[in-house]
Amino acid sequence: MRGGAVNRHAAPALLATLLASAAFFAPPAPVEPAVSSRSAAVQGGEKLFFAMSIADEKGETVAEPKLLGVCGVPLEMTLAEPGKLSSPRMSLLLEPQSQRDGSYEIAFELSIPGRVDKGKGTMRLFPGEEKSTLVSYPGGHFEVQLAAFAVPSSALQLYLHHGAGRQLAGPRRT
Numbered sequence: 001m002r003g004g005a006v007n008r009h010a011a012p013a014l015l016a017t018l019l020a021s022a023a024f025f026a027p028p029a030p031v032e033p034a035v036s037s038r039s040a041a042v043q044g045g046e047k048l049f050f051a052m053s054i055a056d057e058k059g060e061t062v063a064e065p066k067l068l069g070v071c072g073v074p075l076e077m078t079l080a081e082p083g084k085l086s087s088p089r090m091s092l093l094l095e096p097q098s099q100r101d102g103s104y105e106i107a108f109e110l111s112i113p114g115r116v117d118k119g120k121g122t123m124r125l126f127p128g129e130e131k132s133t134l135v136s137y138p139g140g141h142f143e144v145q146l147a148a149f150a151v152p153s154s155a156l157q158l159y160l161h162h163g164a165g166r167q168l169a170g171p172r173r174t
């Protein structure tokens with residue numbers, strides 16, 4: 001590292017911490033009158049911070065996205081090499097929904113060219129809880145680990161202070 005440069009491995013955790021901190025300290029946005037049922041759903045949506053880890057069957061990390069989203073609004077992420085957006089390395093779609101019991105039901109769709117195309121799954125978890133599931137493809141699988149935090153929340157603050165620089169629990173080996 002030279003002259004104040006940020007380690008490229010630490011940059012995602014630093015960016016996630018800065019984004020979540022900004023969301024935590026930002027004043028709530030003023031509520032405007034709803035003009036449609038979709039805008040009403042968005043206005044009532046809870047802000048969420050997602051910490052994820054995606055690993056292949058060998059335990060090798062493919063990606064560790066940290067994303068901000070809103071319940072009821074699909075969230076898309078595409079991971080591509082600079083200048084090569086037409087051939088992404090990975091695409092991810094999250095569809096978070098709030099549940100009456102305080103949990104979140106998060107449907108996801110994962111695509112990694114040459115391995116899995118639109119591998120789907122759903123996880124139901126409580127704020128700050130971490131869960132994982134497998135997405136199988138011919139010849140292997142990916143382990144998708146996910147933790148979701150309300151923004152702002154004490155669980156998010158704990159994660160930012162103690163866990164933002166660490167990986168989610170590694171792949172389970174038996």
